[in-house]
Amino acid sequence: MSEDEAIDGNTDADDLTHTTAEGDVQMVDVGDKPDSDRRAVAVGEIRLRRSTVDAIRDDEVGKGDVLATARIGAIQAVKHTWETIPMCHQIPITNVDTDFSLAEDRVELRVTVETTGKTGCEMEALEGVTTGLNVVWDMVKAVEKDDEGQYPDTGIENVRVLQKAKRRS
Numbered sequence: 001m002s003e004d005e006a007i008d009g010n011t012d013a014d015d016l017t018h019t020t021a022e023g024d025v026q027m028v029d030v031g032d033k034p035d036s037d038r039r040a041v042a043v044g045e046i047r048l049r050r051s052t053v054d055a056i057r058d059d060e061v062g063k064g065d066v067l068a069t070a071r072i073g074a075i076q077a078v079k080h081t082w083e084t085i086p087m088c089h090q091i092p093i094t095n096v097d098t099d100f101s102l103a104e105d106r107v108e109l110r111v112t113v114e115t116t117g118k119t120g121c122e123m124e125a126l127e128g129v130t131t132g133l134n135v136v137w138d139m140v141k142a143v144e145k146d147d148e149g150q151y152p153d154t155g156i157e158n159v160r161v162l163q164k165a166k167r168r169s
Helices: 003-008 050-057 066-079 122-144
Strands: 036-047 093-102 106-117 155-168
Touching (some): 050 093, 050 106, 066 122
Antiparallel strands (some): 036 106
């Protein structure tokens, strides 16, 4: 059974690719799979106070350029996904694109990852989104806290894979 069949749900519990017959976890053997050009797009958003979004837009956050820093964090996360997700393969990243959109009360981040290899890159795209948004939070947390030190208006939401594609190299 291929990894794609497992993703599509055309499998029985006995055919799970990340467990042995004894129930132990294992990394999927992709050695016999052909190389393919692969692309994944993930997106998510961080809900913020309007004044915080305005400060990001006007580059007036005390810690520095929020989006530039978040972009670097997102790219770093993509490159290191295999170190944080136990069953991910280390893959050759050929391209990472980050796109930020600012609305009145949120920042959206879309991360596109491309690779040529034997396995997909959707986990890398998701890691890029979540880390990029965490960096935004870290950069603005001083202005997002309320008087009790809490974050009632702040939240990372709607993280998802928008697209996953592959074609033979």
